[in-house]
Amino acid sequence: MASLGEPSFRATQIHQWLFSHRAAGFDDMTILSRELRKKLSETFSLQRVQLIERQECFEEACDNPTEKLLLQLPDHEKVESVLIASANRMTACVSTQVGCPLQCPFCATGAMGFRRNLSAGEITGQIYALNTIASEKTTNNKITNIVFMGMGEPLLNTDNVLEAIDTLSGRNYSFCLSQKKITISTVGVIPEIQRLARSRMKTKLAVSLHAANQQKRESLMPIAARQYPLNELGKALHEYTELTGMPVTIVYMLLKGINDSLEDAQMLARFARTFLCKINLIDYNSIINIKFKPVYSATRDMFQQHLITSGLHVTVRKSYGTTINAACGQLATNSTRNPQ
DSSP: OGGGTOOTHHHHHHHHHHHTSOOSSGGGOTTSOHHHHHHHHHHOOOOOOEEEEEEEEEOTTOSSEEEEEEEEOTTSOEEEEEEEEOSSOEEEEOOOEEEOSSOOTTOHHHHHOEEEEOOHHHHHHHHHHHHHHHHHHOTTOOOOEEEEOSSSOGGGSHHHHHHHHHHHSSSOSSSOOOGGGEEEEESOOHHHHHHHHTTTOOOEEEEEOSOSSHHHHHHHSHHHHHHSOHHHHHHHHHHHHHHHOOOEEEEEEEOTTTSOSHHHHHHHHHHHTTSSEEEEEEEOOOOSSSSOOOOOHHHHHHHHHHHHHTTOOEEEOOOOOGGGTOSTTOOOSSTTSSOO
16 A cells, blocks of 8 residues: 555555455445556456355255355466255354475375465455355355365465455454454464464464374475474474463364274374374274275274273264365365366
8 A cells, every 4th residue: 555655544444345345346446546546456366266166965964955065266377165964053164275296195286286375365264155055055054164274275375365365354354253263274383383373363274194103204294204204293292382382173084994993093192192282083084095094993983992092082084075085185176186
């Protein structure tokens, strides 16, 4: 605004028209002078995230389906987002990158490679698209929770993620969600976890661990585990919980014959006792014909029981949308998910 010779409060007004009133064009911003609206129209353009495709599947004991959305960005790149309905909540699973640079072998997004980060506006655009669909289901439906667990690593795009969260929370806007209802999921990007710890944000933090042994974790998450070693990650998570007073959610995907033994459970228990946390055990969601397989229920029960006996809070988390490739690790926008 300063470069256009306007007072700084105009930026706040425009931001509100963009993200609360959802103005379709600058001419709709009637609080601005006609001259300024003309100048803005000549200098800038408003670009929206476009819905390309919807898929849905009904989950057991749930009246509403899980829906996966294919969304097109202004430069024609595409991302997938997911709307998950459960008994008392409506959760939006949001992407932060087109593809992912981390190349974890069990994840379809990693097989895409990395193309670019999403802007803060593109991240919020996903939420608005999902919230519109949620409101169509019944008159009382709206997004109650946001999880940054879609395509990409959120903490490799921290600036845009935090800007989006600031827009989506803490303002008297038409869409406003408490930061306590927002979860950022990461593979363990240590500098950005430390940044979050000092940010005073109230968002929740989830860390995809999948092994509490450095060598084994490197085989599952080669780039992330080598760059952010397990012992250093443990220290960062201890610091995070000390500074914020909030627990970290450790996400542990059980893989048959790889990280599901009693010894694996013992190592996880030792790691998790060093900071305030709860553990979510999740199943492997098949993407392509590779070596990974989900565990048997008896193995999962043994694993969970050892953690509980060790004094840890453990939940077995249900995967939603597996039949439409909408569950954890299944999001992708090209043929890497189902190669010929």
